[in-house]
Amino acid sequence: MQAGKPILYSYFRSSCSWRVRIALALKSIDYETIPINLIKDGGQQFSEEFQALNPMKQVPALKIDGITIGQSLAIIEYLEETRPTPRLLPQDPKKRAHVRMISDLIASGIQPLQNLSVLKQVGQENQLTWAQKAITSGFNALEQILQSTAGRYCVGDEVSMADLCLVPQVANAERFKVDLTPYPTISRINKTLLALEAFQVSHPCRQPDTPPELRA
Amino acid sequence: MQAGKPILYSYFRSSCSWRVRIALALKSIDYETIPINLIKDGGQQFSEEFQALNPMKQVPALKIDGITIGQSLAIIEYLEETRPTPRLLPQDPKKRAHVRMISDLIASGIQPLQNLSVLKQVGQENQLTWAQKAITSGFNALEQILQSTAGRYCVGDEVSMADLCLVPQVANAERFKVDLTPYPTISRINKTLLALEAFQVSHPCRQPDTPPELRA
Structure with missing residues (x-):
């Protein structure tokens, strides 16, 4: 488990990255962005370094609480369970x-x-x-x-x-x-x-x- | 809210239907199957009757507790929240x-x-x-x-x-x-x-x- 700000691997135009950015903003979670350009250099998501982080070679990925999570909805559900306010899932x-x-x-x-x-x-x-x-x-x-x-x-x-x-x-x-x-x-x-x-x-x-x- | 057995709209070969069938079996939930043949008659999922149930025209859909839920993972999460034993999501x-x-x-x-x-x-x-x-x-x-x-x-x-x-x-x-x-x-x-x-x-x-x- 590491302290420090969460790190979001994101691409400005990626709609899945945007989903997570909204969740982070709504929950007022301070984070750093590391941009992964999906087009430049043949796609930075294909670099060995990024593949080690997210084998799916996709953004977003979120480093948080000592783990790295891929898949936007899995990330949002984790944020919801660990930072429940304001909630993004109704009670019912x-x-x-x-x-x-x-x-x-x-x-x-x-x-x-x-x-x-x-x-x-x-x-x-x-x-x-x-x-x-x-x-x-x-x-x-x-x-x-x-x-x-x-x-x-x-x-x-x-x-x-x-x-x-x-x-x-x-x-x-x-x-x-x-x-x-x-x-x-x-x-x-x-x-x-x-x-x-x-x-x-x-x-x-x-x-x-x-x-x-x-x-x- | 209606009583009665849950109804699963399913196709034997659909992998998404199978996911839900496993959840129902693990949680020992008794249910009825209504088969939707994705190939016969040009695809029974395209019938008006089924579209009214699931506008995505896909199986599975589960009628349960008076609502109809589409999307297999949404169904499984609902079953997990309302029928938590045995659990399909860890505690941590x-x-x-x-x-x-x-x-x-x-x-x-x-x-x-x-x-x-x-x-x-x-x-x-x-x-x-x-x-x-x-x-x-x-x-x-x-x-x-x-x-x-x-x-x-x-x-x-x-x-x-x-x-x-x-x-x-x-x-x-x-x-x-x-x-x-x-x-x-x-x-x-x-x-x-x-x-x-x-x-x-x-x-x-x-x-x-x-x-x-x-x-x-």
């Missing part, structure tokens, strides 16, 4: 199930299908169509689910892990030019969340590794 | 983080890239190579992670959610003819788990919808 088990269902829908059902390594595999000319299909198919389901779970946010009126997944996924949708008109609930919740401080300081346009031309 | 938060990291590695990092709907998209001639690449890339990482987390099972000596993800993923690997020689730890744990009753009764070859020629 049924609402917790809804939060996790929405989080997994995005983290397993959408994001993996449109991430950098998969898009490389499908070839440049098919990338946009492929990513759009993955996102619209997931958003069609999500919009329908939110009809019954949402209040101000994805599940009721408290910010939860589901919201930490929603906002970065909407940003990806915008990057891939997905028409968001069919998703009024997703769009409304996204806008409400983006007004919150924690979603702003964690935004890809405000990270240590954000290129100057993308800063805002 | 760091070990819980390892369990969730391994579960997410499989549930977000491997399975979604080799599931039926994605393989349809990549075209028949590329399916096998595509699936093998997704699985070997994930298993390379997993084998390395297990070096430091595994005991008898994926994390220490207690069966956990990570094991519920491992066994069905190894079955998929075998189906896609992945060479498992480079993964001695994965293979050893898989074999140990398959000897347990809960992994046997939940096995794809013993489900109500298993075709006669695949029964064992």
